[in-house]
Amino acid sequence: xxxxxxxxxxxxxxxxxxxxxxxxxxxxxxxxxxxxxxxxxxxxxxxxxxxxxxxxxxxxxxxxxxxxxxxxxxxxxxxxxxxxxxxxxxxxxxxxxxxxxxxxxxxxxxxxxxxxxxxxxxx
Amino acid sequence: xxxxxxxxxxxxxxxxxxxxxxxxxxxxxxxxxxxxxxxxxxxxxxxxxxxxxxxxxxxxxxxxx
Numbered sequence: 001x002x003x004x005x006x007x008x009x010x011x012x013x014x015x016x017x018x019x020x021x022x023x024x025x026x027x028x029x030x031x032x033x034x035x036x037x038x039x040x041x042x043x044x045x046x047x048x049x050x051x052x053x054x055x056x057x058x059x060x061x062x063x064x065x066x067x068x069x070x071x072x073x074x075x076x077x078x079x080x081x082x083x084x085x086x087x088x089x090x091x092x093x094x095x096x097x098x099x100x101x102x103x104x105x106x107x108x109x110x111x112x113x114x115x116x117x118x119x120x121x122x123x
Numbered sequence: 124x125x126x127x128x129x130x131x132x133x134x135x136x137x138x139x140x141x142x143x144x145x146x147x148x149x150x151x152x153x154x155x156x157x158x159x160x161x162x163x164x165x166x167x168x169x170x171x172x173x174x175x176x177x178x179x180x181x182x183x184x185x186x187x188x
Contacts, residue, residue, distance in 0.1 A: 012129065016133060019137070023139070027136065030128060040177070040181055047185070048167075068186065076178075
């Protein structure tokens, strides 16, 4: 179903390309957002199950929270990167990519701190 | 999976394109440009609503902020 939708959107985009470029871009962007919303909704039971599994391991810390957040950030950054590349705006695309990486690093700093504390306490 | 949304957007795009061509033939250049802009804005409104919906779903599922 998703593949059919993407093929139709690509072809419609090509049809519109001849008349004016912007409408063609809009069709592809709309198709991307529709499929991604469907996938996120499709994915949510998996995430709650992952959460439950992580809690069962009894580590106490919410490491699963960080993992799932980084998954979401990558998800959105990839979408923004590819949409900007579609519009031939490579500069904007790299800006989106870098901002995604920065947010990921900021998310991971507490983990790093804990790791270093553990390592120093061992030595 | 609203495939009709894509057809709606493509339809608006095609109609606007044909309309502007017709208006160009009838030497009404500025009106052609106006209809193209109007079509653009209509499609933009639909897409912004769709993107807003996407981001709110992502926010709720991944618990981002």
